[in-house]
Amino acid sequence: MSLYHLETLLWIDRLGTFSAAAERLNTTQPAVSARMRELEQRLGTRLFRRDGRTMSLTAAGRKLVRDCDPLLRDMQIALLGSGGFAEASGVVRIGAGEIAAASCLPAFVADLKADMPNVGLEIEIDLTANLIQQLLTGRTDIAFAAGPIAHPALKTQPIGEVALMWLASPEVAAAFTAGEAQLPVWSLASHSPIHGRMRDAIEASRIAQESLNLCNNARTMIDIAKAGGGVGIFPEPMARAEVAAGALVELSDMPALASVAFHVAMRVSDSEPVLARIFDRASQLSLSASR
Template sequence: MNLRFVETFLWVARLGSFSAAAERLNTTQAAISNRIATLERDLGIRLFERDVRCVRLTGLGQQAVAKAEELVRVANEFREAVSDPGSLRGSIRIGTIDSIAHAWLPQFIERLWARYPSVAVDLNTDTSLHMAREVAERRIDLALIMGPVIAPDIINLDLCTFACTWLASPKLNLPDRPLTLAEMADHPILAYSRDSIPHHRLLKQLADAGIEDPTIYNSNSLATVIRLAQDGIGVTPLPKVIVREQLTAGTLVALDVTPAFPPLSFHAVYSDHPDNLISAVAARMAQEVAHGFSHAQTDGASW
């Protein structure tokens, strides 16, 4: 029995169509159809009922899913345990966010390449909300985001927590004394993307302080937020660890604001499926890198 055909069966079962499985496995719909037909012929049963819109598991197909997952899991664990990691080929789709990209992502990618030099990395940067959906729908293999993600068969590994502080450009000439949230709201507030975790925390803090109709500029680009803050467009609550260069250069200054902005926690998120073993290994690598990065910081990062 061809193990690749068994893996194909699982992908069709999860995604509900030959075309979606073909996209996920980087092949053609005809190739997927041929693999399933060959597997059904070898087993002497029908695994799927087919119609023009979708495919559905037969009763025997539903019974076969658990056994197929166990078979693929054992095969992948065997491959990981005894093979040379450098000989493994394929790709891993990783989604992350700007906060991690500006912190320890390069060290993680370097370690991943050292272990799996022949595995290609498809890296995308977007919001945590979008990446959470992508990993739950199995459109990406691993997400490094603000989590956790609560969904069936999803694993969350704690990565790190970044303490946040309010920042502003010296151009704003803010007084060198303890400041209030109301004083921050006298300026445009440069915030993370709408509906993100820090955006909702900001709205709650402002509401709790009785601040109505604050001016908030949202962006899903951390580089944009930092640049606007440096140019004096507004103030922003960000992890100090990702603006170390700006603080050292003096283009941003840290402000003493009460109440403090809540810290941000990050997770490695992946699907607990038997054919996702490299993602599980990569998630643990990310955790080790995040640990090392956090412990190396003495200014604004904590574990």
């Protein structure tokens, strides 16, 4: 019996399927199945039962997971050596929404690489709904996402809020103040967690609803507004430079916009010391401090 047999068993338990465990361990599903057959043969007991198309742990399998999880975690801590987390290795996958990626993520990643130079990072920018799904299936280890995140398999920590602003180019802002009709207005698309509050604010404004346009990329919307393409609701960190340079100006007398809360999340079942350390560090972030 080898450590990789037990590690594979733990990842199957954490992620729920052989295929998800295979992806997390950078191997194939047949290889994972073979490891579990070997483990069952050497233990002389069944660890899995088939329920239709799914596999579930037997009582013996659950006991083995419970007994081995803390042992492997302690071994991982011991293998970090006297250099602590500076000697950590492996690959950590971080998912982030576009707004978090433009605010707290760059400095966080730079500090992380300075302290854990041997840990490889894979960063993916995506929508919150996709980030949560990737986290649950093991394709991502840590996620920075907008809005409340409520799932029993995830633990989360709030890291602050991001303000939203009504912005337009100086020329468009002047035309809007003068009462010019049918100015285009831009909002993040419906699958964004902040689309609803944007739409509510637009409905409360004096902007014609037929002028509403949607985009799934805030950076593109900012560029459109800079080019005089209309009025938009933008995350403050992403538009900060344009506002400071005068390329975009804030519109006055517009409906108030609630800030967007952000959280860092990871799977409850993950007990790897490196992931726990990264989550703890991420939990200390403050989006307001990044201004």
